[in-house]
Amino acid sequence: MVRTRIAPSPTGFPHIGTIYQALFNFAWARKNSGNFIVRIEDTDRERLVEGAEKKIFEALDWFSLREDESPRRRGGYGPYRQSERLKIYSKYAEQLVEKGGAYYCFCSKKRLEELHKEQIKEKKSTMYDKHCRNLSEEELAQKKGGPYVIRLKVPESETISVKDEIRGIINFDSSLIEDSVLLKSDRYPTYHLGVVVDDYSMKITHVVRGEEWLSSFPKHILLYKYFEWPIPLFYHTPILRNPDKSKVSKRQGHANVDWYKDEGFLPEAILNFLGLLGWTHPDGLEEFSLYDFIDKFNLNNIRNVAPVFDITKLEWLNGVWIRKYSFEKLKEALEKFYKDDSSVKEIFESKHGDLLIRLAQSRMRKLSDFKDLAIKSPSKELSAKDKEIALKLFNKLSKLEVKQWNEEKILQTLRDIKNNEGISMKDIYFVITGREQGLPLIETMVRIEGRENILKKLQERSS
Incomplete structure (x- = not known):
């Protein structure tokens, strides 16, 4: 069975990028009659924001991306919050040490800070120097009573090949990959251990996540191999970028899902727009529903391009959905x-x-x-020219009797004024309505304002 997931961290507002990933994961699970899981990665205790988890689920509900398993919808592979899985991570971290894929590290925070300062001074990469990698059994016994972390043991002087389903085979030089911490001294996992253990334990078959995790990819593949676990298919989607090619980040208002709600965007339009970023509808359509997206979507058709998050295009598409x-x-x-x-x-x-x-x-x-x-009140004051136009409009329109005040007669009268007086429809619209753009003019004159109100306004504006 296909099982996909998203694993957001409750460290702030729901990011539009999370919805982008959720759309792909949700659609692939639904298309294949599988399960879509929401797992909460809440192990960064210092950055936790109260109420953030609730906001994540409110955002998913607004977009109708309803999960099958999560902290609020229990399944057979929980718990679904990482903070409730600490014993699981400790167990697997210790197993990895026994297998030779990890080791205990007793380096103090002070030593690591001094190491990094020296590396920066010497213009070297700030990587752990493997000081504790080859401690003897005697040395381990002496240090084991103190605080320690567990680090990944990256093979030395090897090429680590990984396969991303979007980019193909990618090769990494192991000498450039750090022996990262897997389990911290407080027994909380880092992302590397937590994500691999959770994806394996929850039987995730397809990992669809942002390309910012590509640099960590070889570490995760090493963990799968050390544990001798089946490796899921990985799809690293291109990062959403602004028109100026900068990353859509939390520092920008439009990264926040609530911003779209407050601006009056429709969830259907946003999902439609997100579906066009990095993927093309096989029939060339730009407007499609979530159900059509699910029917046509294929993970293997995600393009390795940097999708541009163009708010102007989203506004246009939102207008299309409003009319739908x-x-x-x-x-x-x-x-x-x-x-x-x-x-x-x-x-x-x-x-x-x-x-x-x-x-x-x-x-x-x-x-x-x-x-x-x-x-909305008038957008600008009337000029002398505008007042002249108002007088001409009043003189012509006042000749229409009550029974002639209909869309056909008014349209013909305004066309005559435009052609005979050389007045643009833009100027006619402004003088009649007091604004540069707004509701359809003829319908407003007939069905909202009426003859008496229009003539009264024109008379006032001509003086």
């Missing part, structure tokens, strides 16, 4: 988005509330656009 929504679904989304905004709630409750939503639907790129479209 039924009126009822859009109204529900807007009411939820503006639940704490009394001024917008008044619009929803007004006699034109539903009509305003229908008219705004074609103009919104985000839910947050609705307020600007519906009640």
Whole structure:
């Protein structure tokens, strides 16, 4: 059975990159009738943020990426928090020492700091110098009563070959790979030990994670080989980058999932957008649902390119999804988005509330656009030229009687003004509405404002 996972750390807000990885893992599990697991890597106790784990699951629920096993959905391979698995890691770390794949290290923090200072001074790589790697049994017996860590024993002077399903075979020089700590003195595992033990114990078949872990990949493969465990298939996805090629990092607002909620993005649009990063729909489509993505997605088709996280394109795609929504679904989304905004709630409750939503639907790129479209004040003062245009519009439109005040007649009148007076539709729109862009003009004049209000505004604006 296919078993995939994500393993976020509750050290801050949910990162959009976590959702990117979750999408691929979730889709592959669903496509193959497998299981998608969420494991919480909470062993970095100093950086833990209260409530962060809850936010992770809230984000997954918002995107409808529901897991099969996790701390909140118990399965047969738990516990699913690393802090609850400490005895498991200690057991396997000690086994690894017995197998000859790891060793005890008694170096003090002071010694390691002095070592690194000296290496920096000599312009060398800051790596552990293997001081404790070959201690005799007698030396071990003397030191064993004090604090120690367990380090990985990396083979010396070898080429370590690993296979990434996206990039193929990658070779690493073992002399450049550090004997990393696997188990810390407080008996908490480092990432290297924890991730391998957990993936093996939870029978993960496909490891889909970011390419930032490529440099650690040979260490993980060594662990699998030392333990003589089956090696899952590894897919290291390209890192999400901004248009300027910088990494989408936690220092930027748009890395936070909550930012997208607050801006009025739809979860369907975001998943659609993420699906296009590093993968191409086989039918060349740019707009597709999560269900279509699952049907067409294949891990082997992930491209080794640096996907550009273009917010402008996401906004366009979000507008497409807003227009895909039924009126009822859009109204529900807007009411939820503006639940704490009394001024917008008044619009929803007004006699034109539903009509305003229908008219705004074609103009919104985000839910947050609705307020600007519906009640935003004029964007700039009228110039003398604008006042002249207002007078010409008033003179022409006032000739239309009440029974002639319909979309066809108004459109023809405005076209005549444009052609005969040489006035652009952009200027006509601004003078009539008081803004440079907004709701569809003709529909607003007929169905929202009405003849009396439009003529009154034009008369006021012409003086």
